Structures are given as C-alpha cells and as structure tokens.
Amino acid sequence: MLHTINxxxxxxxxxxxxxxxxxxxxxxxxxxxxxYAVQNGNRFxxxxxxxxxxxxxxxxxxxxxxxxxxxxxPGVKGIGYDGFVDLVEAHQVNSWL
Amino acid sequence: MLHTINxxxxxxxxxxxxxxxxxxxxxxxxxxxxxYAVQNGNRFxxxxxxxxxxxxxxxxxxxxxxxxxxxxxPGVKGIGYDGFVDLVEAHQVNSWL
Amino acid sequence: MEDNVKKIxxxxxxxxxxxxYTYEGLEMILIMAAYEQDLSIAFIGxxxxxxxxxxxxxxxxxxxxxxxxxxxxxxxxxxxxxxRVSLEERGLTEDDLLVDVELLDSVEIGRRxxxxxxxxxx
Amino acid sequence: MEDNVKKIxxxxxxxxxxxxYTYEGLEMILIMAAYEQDLSIAFIGxxxxxxxxxxxxxxxxxxxxxxxxxxxxxxxxxxxxxxRVSLEERGLTEDDLLVDVELLDSVEIGRRxxxxxxxxxx
Amino acid sequence: xxxxxxxxxxxxxxxxxxILLKExxxxxxxxxxxxxxxxxxxxxxxxxxxxxxxxxxVINATNLxxxxxxxxxxxxxxxxxxxxxxxxxxxxxxxSKRRGITDDIMIDGGSITGLGTLTDIAIRNDRLLTFGD
Amino acid sequence: xxxxxxxxxxxxxxxxxxILLKExxxxxxxxxxxxxxxxxxxxxxxxxxxxxxxxxxVINATNLxxxxxxxxxxxxxxxxxxxxxxxxxxxxxxxSKRRGITDDIMIDGGSITGLGTLTDIAIRNDRLLTFGD
Numbered sequence: 001m002l003h004t005i006n007x008x009x010x011x012x013x014x015x016x017x018x019x020x021x022x023x024x025x026x027x028x029x030x031x032x033x034x035x036y037a038v039q040n041g042n043r044f045x046x047x048x049x050x051x052x053x054x055x056x057x058x059x060x061x062x063x064x065x066x067x068x069x070x071x072x073x074p075g076v077k078g079i080g081y082d083g084f085v086d087l088v089e090a091h092q093v094n095s096w097l
Numbered sequence: 098m099l100h101t102i103n104x105x106x107x108x109x110x111x112x113x114x115x116x117x118x119x120x121x122x123x124x125x126x127x128x129x130x131x132x133y134a135v136q137n138g139n140r141f142x143x144x145x146x147x148x149x150x151x152x153x154x155x156x157x158x159x160x161x162x163x164x165x166x167x168x169x170x171p172g173v174k175g176i177g178y179d180g181f182v183d184l185v186e187a188h189q190v191n192s193w194l
Numbered sequence: 195m196e197d198n199v200k201k202i203x204x205x206x207x208x209x210x211x212x213x214x215y216t217y218e219g220l221e222m223i224l225i226m227a228a229y230e231q232d233l234s235i236a237f238i239g240x241x242x243x244x245x246x247x248x249x250x251x252x253x254x255x256x257x258x259x260x261x262x263x264x265x266x267x268x269x270x271x272x273x274x275x276x277x278r279v280s281l282e283e284r285g286l287t288e289d290d291l292l293v294d295v296e297l298l299d300s301v302e303i304g305r306r307x308x309x310x311x312x313x314x315x316x
Numbered sequence: 317m318e319d320n321v322k323k324i325x326x327x328x329x330x331x332x333x334x335x336x337y338t339y340e341g342l343e344m345i346l347i348m349a350a351y352e353q354d355l356s357i358a359f360i361g362x363x364x365x366x367x368x369x370x371x372x373x374x375x376x377x378x379x380x381x382x383x384x385x386x387x388x389x390x391x392x393x394x395x396x397x398x399x400r401v402s403l404e405e406r407g408l409t410e411d412d413l414l415v416d417v418e419l420l421d422s423v424e425i426g427r428r429x430x431x432x433x434x435x436x437x438x
Numbered sequence: 439x440x441x442x443x444x445x446x447x448x449x450x451x452x453x454x455x456x457i458l459l460k461e462x463x464x465x466x467x468x469x470x471x472x473x474x475x476x477x478x479x480x481x482x483x484x485x486x487x488x489x490x491x492x493x494x495x496v497i498n499a500t501n502l503x504x505x506x507x508x509x510x511x512x513x514x515x516x517x518x519x520x521x522x523x524x525x526x527x528x529x530x531x532x533x534s535k536r537r538g539i540t541d542d543i544m545i546d547g548g549s550i551t552g553l554g555t556l557t558d559i560a561i562r563n564d565r566l567l568t569f570g571d
Numbered sequence: 572x573x574x575x576x577x578x579x580x581x582x583x584x585x586x587x588x589x590i591l592l593k594e595x596x597x598x599x600x601x602x603x604x605x606x607x608x609x610x611x612x613x614x615x616x617x618x619x620x621x622x623x624x625x626x627x628x629v630i631n632a633t634n635l636x637x638x639x640x641x642x643x644x645x646x647x648x649x650x651x652x653x654x655x656x657x658x659x660x661x662x663x664x665x666x667s668k669r670r671g672i673t674d675d676i677m678i679d680g681g682s683i684t685g686l687g688t689l690t691d692i693a694i695r696n697d698r699l700l701t702f703g704d
C-alpha cells in the first residue's frame with residue numbers, strides 16, 4: 001500500500017500519524033507541502049532516516065522544485081507525476097490528508 | 098491585544114506559536130476546534146496552566162458544549178458570544194488562524 | 195466469489211464542527227452502507243472526538259450528528275476501530291465514547307488498512 | 317496628526333503553493349500599500365518558506381510569486397520581520413531567503429504585534 | 439463634529455467593527471462564528487460596518503446554495519443581516535473570479551468590490567476581526 | 572468476455588483509476604495535483620474513469636470562474652479532459668447544494684450525481700485516489 005502525505009510536518013500531524021500505521025515495506029510518497037519533510041537538515045531528517053529502514057521514501061520532484069528544495073534527506077528519491085503513476089499502478093493508495 | 102486560537106493544538110501549531118508571541122497580560126480566547134486545548138487532563142493542561150501565569154484564558158462556551166467538553170483546565174473561563182464581544186470592545190484582536 | 199465486494203475503510207481524522215469533513219464523511223458512509231460492501235471506520239487523531247459523548251451543538255446553531263454514529267449499527271456498519279494512542283493522548287477513555295468500538299494499537303489498525311481495496315480519509 | 321494612518325501587520329503563516337493564502341495575502345498587501353498605511357509583514361512558522369530562494373513552479377503549472385516579495389520595496393513596504401526560531405527549526409538561514417529581512421526573536425515580534433491597530437493572518 | 443460628539447456621549451463604550459471572513463460556508467465553522475459574533479455585537483449596540491469576504495470566503499455570497507431544510511441557511515443569514523442592520527456584505531473581486539462568484543448569483547444585500555474597500559474598512563473601523571481556518 | 576480477455580492481453584499492466592477530489596480550485600493545490608496525476612496516468616495508457624468532486628471539491632465544477640489570463644484555468648482543464656479522454660467529472664449533489672453549485676452553472680462535460688455513483692466508482696475501478704487538504 002502506497003502512503004501519500006501532502007501537508008507540512010511542521011503544520012500537521014499527518015506524517016507522524018502515517019508513520020505509526022505504515023506497514024514494513026510500504027512505500028511513502030511526499031507531495032505538495034508534504035515535501036518540506038524531506039528537506040535535508042531540518043528537524044525531521046532523523047525521522048525520515050528511521051522511516052527508510054523499513055520503507056522506500058519518495059518525494060514529488062515538481063513539488064520540491066516549486067518550493068526551492070534542492071537537497072533532500074539521504075536516500076529520498078525524487079520522482080515525477082509519471083513515477084507517481086507507476087507507484088499507483090503497483091499499489092493500492094492511502095492518502096493521509 | 099486579544100489573541101484568538103481556533104484550531105486544535107493536536108492538529109495545528111497555532112497555539113504553540115501564539116504562546117511564543119503573546120505579551121504579558123494579553124488575554125487568550127479559544128474558539129471553534131481551539132477549545133480542545135482547554136479540556137482538562139489532556140497533554141496541554143500544563144501549557145494552559147503556564148499560560149495563565151501571565152494571561153487570562155477564556156474559551157467560548159458554545160464551542161465547548163458542541164464538543165462535549167464539560168471539565169476545563171483550572172482557571173479557564175467559559176464565555177458566550179457576548180463575552181467575546183466584550184473582549185473585542187476592550188482590545189485589538191489578533192486571530193491566529 | 196465475492197467479485198464485487200470491496201474492502202473500504204473510512205478514516206476519521208478531524209475534530210467535528212470546526213469543519214464539515216467528519217459530517218460529510220458520515221453521509222458518504224451511510225450511502226455506501228447500502229451497497230453491501232465490506233465497510234470499516236477508523237478513528238485516528240482528532241477523529242476520535244467525533245465519538246465524544248454529550249455534544250450539544252445548539253449554541254453554535256449547527257446540526258449535531260454524533261448520534262448518527264449510534265445508528266451505524268442498523269446499517270450493518272459494525273467495524274469501528276479507535277486508535278488507542280489518539281484516545282489516551284486526548285485524556286479520553288472508552289467511557290467517554292458514544293458507541294462501542296474496538297480499541298486497537300496502531301500496528302493492528304495499520305495491518306487492517308493494508309488489507310483494504312480503498313481507504314478514504316475525511 | 318496621523319489620524320488616518322493605521323498600523324497594519326500581515327502575518328504569513330503558511331507554506332506557499334499548497335494553498336493560496338500566502339499568494340492572496342500578498343495581493344492584499346500590494347493593494348494596501350497604495351493607501352499609505354504603516355504596513356509590516358511578519359513571517360512565522362511555515363510562512364518563512366514563502367521567502368525561500370530558487371522556487372520554480374513550472375512543474376506544478378502554477379504562477380510563482382516569490383519574486384513579488386522582492387518588489388515590495390518599490391511599494392515602500394520595508395518592514396519584513398522573520399521569526400528566528402521558525403527559520404532555524406526549518407534548517408534555513410538568512411542566506412536562503414530572497415530578500416533582506418529583520419531576523420527577530422519572538423518577544424520582539426510580539427512587542428511589535430501589540431502596537432498594531434490591525435493584525436491579519438494569511 | 440457635533441454629531442460625532444453626540445455619538446461619543448451616547449456610545450462612549452461602543453466600537454465600530456469590520457469583519458474579514460476567509461472561508462466558505464458549511465465547509466469550515468468560520469462563517470458561523472463570524473455570524474454569531476456579529477449578531478452578538480449588534481445586540482450589544484456596537485456597529486458592524488462590513489463583512490469582507492476573501493479567499494474561499496467569497497462563496498458565502500452565492501445565492502445558489504440550497505442547504506437541507508433542517509440546517510441553517512448561511513447565505514440567507516448574511517442577506518438578512520445586510521438588510522436589517524446595514525452591514526455591508528462585500529466579496530473581493532479577484533477572489534470571486536477564481537471561485538466563480540459573479541454579480542448574477544450575488545445574494546441580496548451583497549456586492550463585489552476590490553481590496554481597496556477592505557483597506558478603507560480597516561482604516562475607518564475601531565476593530566478588524568479575522569475569521570478563517 | 573472475449574473483449575475483456577483481449578483488454579487483459581493488451582493492457583496487462585494497466586489499471587482503471589477513480590479520483591476523489593475534496594478541495595476547491597486555486598484555494599488548495601489538491602485540484603492541481605489531481606489533474607497532473609490524471610494527465611500522467613492517461614499518457615501512460617491507464618484509464619481515468621471518473622473524478623468525483625466532494626466537500627469543497629464541487630467548486631471545481633462551476634463554469635463561472637474567471638482566473639487571471641496568465642494563470643491556469645482549472646475548470647477548462649477538467650472540461651477538456653472530460654471531452655478528450657472520456658473522464659467523467661461528477662459533483663456530489665448534497666455537497667453541491669451546500670456550496671451553490673447547480674446544473675445551470677455546470678462546466679461542459681461535468682454533471683451532478685449522488686454518492687451512490689462514488690460507491691460504483693470505488694467498486695468498478697482498480698484504484699481510488701483521494702486528493703484534498
């Protein structure tokens with residue numbers, strides 16, 4: 001199951017909640033304001049590292065670009081809308097609005 | 098200056114931010130989902146006690162009632178819309194949306 | 195073969211009355227219940243407040259809907275899961291809730307989420 | 317006597333692009349600037365992200381507006397305050413910002429807030 | 439001047455209030471709280487000068503809403519408040535264009551205007567209150 | 572049955588997708604992300620069956636929006652997607668009534684329907700994606 005998070009972790013508990021429920025191996029995709037979570041060097045960088053021990057973590061590149069985020073936390077993979085589609089092709093989706 | 102907070106402290110950083118900026122003596126009024134902050138015995142009860150050392154704290158009674166909150170943190174005063182108006186009569190307003 | 199029965203989970207995540215999401219979510223659930231799908235509802239975060247007893251919305255001139263959760267049983271929607279951490283963190287216990295629910299750990303709710311065909315957050 | 321000059325502070329509190337509040341807030345500021353009031357803008361919480369350098373919105377097909385903040389100077393809106401804690405917490409420094417701002421502690425921003433006739437959060 | 443002096447005597451503790459409403463009806467409580475506050479302020483003898491609708495707040499101004507019979511009618515409430523208490527209900531034009539609010543579907547007593555009007559409201563009133571999400 | 576078999580051969584890795592959109596245009600990015608996702612899915616040969624508009628999402632369906640010339644036109648984009656790719660654009664009737672969305676102001680290619688249709692969409696598609704705030 002693909003989990004998407006679209007709100008800033010500074011403004012919403014969505015990421016924190018999602019992480020509590022996500023199952024081992026399930027991919028997590030950050031979109032919209034959610035991408036602030038993976039900006040390298042902020043206070044969520046450790047949480048993102050911990051998450052990656054069990055889940056692949058993606059961020060929507062156009063949303064990173066729009067917010068001027070050029071360096072993401074190690075291991076996080078930037079993907080386009082087509083990559084988003086590929087993840088949806090492979091998984092059911094759980095959007096943590 | 099009257100500060101109003103209308104979002105749940107569990108879902109938004111508004112209360113936390115407001116508390117950092119509020120000046121000594123300035124009243125704080127919780128409305129809408131903001132009133133969950135003053136439900137007695139949740140994890141914000143200490144923060145509400147600390148805030149009251151410098152600021153009077155109010156909560157909109159109709160919003161408390163709507164959410165089934167019968168016991169508020171010690172010292173917090175429930176007021177109606179008319180009490181809200183009285184506070185606005187006495188103060189400029191800063192709404193932490 | 196249950197070809198057309200889908201497992202659909204509704205996730206309540208917001209406090210009631212401050213916004214309409216919980217209420218319109220409930221309207222969606224009531225309609226879906228008529229289609230004989232495998233429905234469940236999880237209450238996570240501020241979503242647990244939707245089930246709080248003694249909500250009286252008269253003073254804010256809005257329709258209350260807490261009691262509609264009590265009617266879900268009659269629609270054969272019986273799988274109500276409440277996240278234990280969310281409830282405790284808010285200083286609430288099962289006694290504060292209007293309806294009988296299963297109080298579950300996040301791992302267990304997460305496991306049931308993974309089994310779904312559709313998950314809708316409100 | 318400056319009878320008709322009001323002190324109006326706009327408070328940016330949301331990240332750009334995920335919602336329109338910052339952009340429509342900026343539109344409001346540009347109009348108010350023509351009225352020769354005593355305007356200031358405070359950036360608090362995710363609001364500081366509005367000033368981040370190198371925002372390129374082409375990929376999300378939205379108009380960028382970060383550069384409009386650089387034009388505020390030309391409208392005589394020169395009081396831009398950034399909350400130091402909010403910036404640091406996000407792993408950013410003044411070098412990451414598009415425009416010159418005053419980096420202030422919350423107590424000082426709070427003091428300036430209290431002096432306002434009007435405070436509008438966006 | 440003498441009128442103003444008289445008003446000062448009679449209403450020494452009364453304030454003139456402008457309201458800025460930033461969210462649409464039903465979806466967020468903001469429109470309800472703004473209304474209940476305005477109602478209470480008027481009842482206490484204060485002046486509610488105007489309700490300025492911004493962001494999704496402009497959706498308060500459409501006359502096409504048709505809420506369930508047993509629910510409150512938010513658009514009608516604003517309309518009545520405009521007519522009975524002279525409260526201006528004003529929707530920002532730029533925000534309205536983005537959300538499809540036009541003169542043709544405007545509630546009675548409401549109108550579309552620019553942000554300059556909001557600035558005037560901020561200047562001429564003792565208070566400007568914001569309601570939103 | 573043979574048609575279905577053929578489709579299986581040709582599109583073995585293709586999925587049928589329904590979209591649930593819960594926020595209005597411009598105010599939140601949800602409408603943009605939903606559109607960009609749908610566009611990319613169609614380009615890859617997947618089927619986007621329907622976009623169901625709920626909560627403030629119904630505001631995507633008004634034909635009265637008039638955004639600035641240099642901005643994207645969200646309503647037109649949905650309209651075009653409906654016509655060119657057969658994507659159903661459906662606004663929930665109860666949600667529409669609360670926000671003043673009616674048949675008279677409906678975009679080309681859009682229509683108003685009930686929540687039962689959303690249930691059908693959830694049942695008949697391989698995926699249901701939600702976009703909101």
